[in-house]
Amino acid sequence: MGLFRYTIFRLLQAIPVLIGISIITFALANLAPGDPVRLMLQGQEVDEELIRTIEARYGLDQPVHVRYWNYMTGLVQGDLGYSIHRRRPVADLMLERAGPTLLLVLSAYVFALATAIPLGVLAAKRRNKPADHVSRIVALVGVSTPSFWIGIMLIIVFAVQLGVLPSAGLVYPWQPPEAAGHSGYIEHWIESIRHLILPMIALGTLQMATLMRVERTQMIESLQQEYVTLARAYGVPERTILRKHAFRSAQLPIITIVGLNLSTALGGAVLIETVFAINGMGRLFIEAIQQLDYQLVMGITMVLGAIFVIGVVITDISYAYIDPRVTYGDRE
């Protein structure tokens, strides 16, 4: 199988998972007690006829399997449903709110990779020396600390005590400066970065710690490979070995884990957006849950699942692209 066919194959493979996610979200929302129409009307005294009209308008009077079918066919056409509570299509809300979340998650990954890889390599190179111990302690603390607490601590130090960085909100670099009340692009982008620093670190620390552990283990393993020993025996400088031979193969698992950890990162975004008052999908999810806005909850769950699935497909493909050994495995 060529790379192109492998890509198609992986995309097709993702479809059953996406269908599965839609079944889970639909099932959970329909298990829920309470009637969305009555919730929407907030207990105002209304006659049954009005309720039935509204139910018919949103297709809520149909049997479950018909409703699921409608939901599915809607999804295929990019229709995520209609938030009765907010009187807006869910897809519109998603488009509005996905930007901040993706910005946050991507920058957290940039932070994590930029710190984890050098530290992991260093630790592997200086195995059992002080640098290694320090990096292992950092990794241990990183995987053991709740991200939202890191966020709170960062706010207390940098926003409350020192007052050097903002504690809430994001400034979106893709918006015109006027929308954020800024006078020019320079100010606008500087503000964007200033707002991003603390949430990025808070969300990225767990990823950094995980990746650092993997990087270290992989580097140690690949430094023990036969071809590395062989290269050493031939007198190839240690630096070249590290860079050319050991490093490259050690990065492959990192790519995989970046993809698989997307799920944790998106979940973490819910907490970080809460701590930093960021108007992303995570906050929207909490609001939707508080308002028992079923359609919106289903839509967000679906989109988060889809982002994960697409992320994994992308990492799989780049894995196959980078690692020549991969035969685009025909599954057993």
Add this chain to the structure above:
Amino acid sequence: MVHDQFTATRRRVLTTGAAVSAAVVAGCIGGDNGTGDGLLYTQEVSPDGDFDPVVAFDAYSAQINNLVYNGLYEYDFDLELQPKLAAGEPEEERDGERYIVELVDGAEFHNGDPVTAEDVVHSLTAPVEEETQNMPTYQMIDVENTEPVDEGTVQIDLEHPYGAFTEIQLAVAVVNASVRQEDTDAYNTDPVGSGPFTFVDWASDEYVEIERWDDYWGDPQPELESVRFEAAEDDAGRVSQILAGDTDAIATVPPEDWDQLEGEDGIEVYRAESPSYMYVAFNCNDGGTTDPDVRRGIAHAFSLDDFVEQNLGESATALESPIPPIVDELGWEFPTDEWAETSPGYDPELAQELLDGAAPDDWNPTIIVPPDDVRIALGEQIASRLDELGYDAEVQSLDFATLGETYVTGDADDYEMYILGWTGGPDPDVYLYNLFHEDNEGIAQGHFYEGSDDFHDDIMAARESVDQDERRELYIDIVDEIVEEVPVIAAYSEHNTIAAQDYVQGLEPHPSVSYNPRLVSDETTVSLEDG
């Protein structure tokens, strides 16, 4: 025609109070810092985005609307009604079933249309005709016979006399009838008012921008060039922003941070009493709390004054009756001191005696509260005290949506106590009718208090009378009974607070949330000091 907080349906109860929080959104924070003549005002909640007063139902949309529209009458800083588009006092005819209002000359909408009697009539009748969420407020208006007498005179007919009519309904914001009727949906986000500011732009959950209308017909003229509203739900977030200079003013200063902000150089804090009313209600329909002695026992078990002082400090006052002091001060002169004496105070021994005598065996009451930390703490306080007396109370904090379904069931398995709030208008009727009358059982009140034979009749009689002396006597009887039988414990009234950078001049919190920030009025006009 929202009177923001002054409407009387159930959602109002739920979206009221300090931590409207739950259902709410925090906004992105820009970084204006007092350069130029724009004001950046950061509050707790973003508006729902209804800038048509006929439809608007949330206080935060109403805040914008009160700057973009003028009212027929408007509340001053004492919550007294002052004519704005009206030329003077309304004339009452037919024993309170008809009111005649003259309009001022020269009032204009942003598009140049004159403000006419037709517009006022439309503003008053549209909520009823279109059955918007504001309908309950205007329900007593006789739509057929409310009509313009001439260009500058309005005749308003009522289905029945309503004692609070002038105080509540005449503060209606006046819409441009012809523009609105042309395209009602578009009007909601492209409003044409006659107020000192024009609507510029908004983004859902992000910001609202308005700018000065240079040709404002009224007096005094607005000074601020523009105003931008953003939201930060998080108390700590708003405080950080004002401390960091990221915003010019914040609404609702968290009580814990009042002292710090007050002591900060360059920041001023302001406070005004408001018609807010927080209360603990008992389930009088089912369970242990149907016995008045149990209710009295609970009331004696904890100290409200102590709680308010510890948790709300400068930001609230403990209450003695369901009528907030600011309403009383409009001239009612209720016997508040007497009520304070009769109300059950902190007395653990008496509480033990009453509860041991009256509480059922294995009595484990449930207290339901909204997801608001202060009210959760009040629930915990009550539970802790009952715990000491040997009763195991459970506090359940519910989402607003769930709470709304739960607190009106009347079922002791759901709740024996609930803690909610209500921010009403400047008349006792909005508190006593909505929160005590049997009409509202299962809608706005879930205590189902039956009361004495006359209790509900008295509330209705006071509602439908225009004889203010008669109303006063009736209300005194009603509140006497409430204080005696304790279907609810009146808890506290929260103040409206604002913190602002000191270069913001003339900013004063208005008692009504939806009038904040009050930027242009006879009493004070807000401006930014050059700096």
Add this chain to the structure above:
Amino acid sequence: MATTESQLEDQEPGAHAEGDTADEAVETRVGWRYTLAKVRRDATARIGFYIVAIVLFIAAFAAVDSNLSRLTFGAVSDYAAAEALPIFDHPTRMPPPGEGNPNQPPAFLDGGTLSSPLGTDPQGRDYFTRVIYGSQVSVSVGIFSTAIGLIGGTIIGSVAGYYGGRIDDVLMRAVETLYAIPPLVLIIVFIVFISGGSPDIRFAVVGVGLTFIPVFARIIRSRVLSVREMDYIEAARAAGVKDRNIIRRHVIPNSFAPVMVYATLQIGVTILIVAGLSFLGYGAQPPTPDWGEMLRIAHGRYMHSNIWLSIWPGLAILVTIMGFNLFGDGLQDALDPRIKE
């Protein structure tokens, strides 16, 4: 081998690839004692073990409750906590009017006292007792929901691994699907929709447990796949032993070691998630002193006026989870010497 599934297994500590020989499984079973001996020699694992032991001891001690002898989750009042902790004789209930000393700073600052080493909260409750008592919620939730995941995962994983074929396909596909939704989001949806909007720590326990069934199912399955092919299983099958008995007597015990390692690490993860749930308001409900819930209030109301309230519960979470991670890592190293330090 570039499928998602095989890569997932790479991540799982203690899980072996399908190709592992049967001998290794036997070795792990025999080697429990050997493993423990190794853990004892490993300094970091020992530290982890002590932390876990201390936290468990505190949690168990705090749970002995003179008023409520049953193990309660939702409505444990602070008053009960005070009586349960005779050595920390501080009232954590809200003190009666006129008593208590709200907002007292920690002992090492001016105005602090040794009787309230971490100070008091704005309601006048001793913060040390609340933090200590918080261990009870965290640890019991961690253990209970991990147990749910473990039991559910063992059943699903062993059935899938043993029978293979279509059952395996369907189960593993379902598991993969559950993987795709962020656990925190899935759990909140579950809690809110199942509880009808009145969240409670019991729903959180079940929700977290269910969400982690897939993880355990995967590990068990891969173990079972390797055990299945072993000679004595073939022999047992040939001798007509029932499938159910084969799974129970041979397959599961042989797969247990890596799962226990994973469970230890998973308790840490669970505590982290429950803290997040409580922080968002979907875990423990006030007045239950829970670390996440305490952080929620500290962040929401007192971040400017009293920063200490935000610090202590976070440190408690950090230390507890670090203990489980160190101990779990030590176990794993001992069991799987491929990468020995």
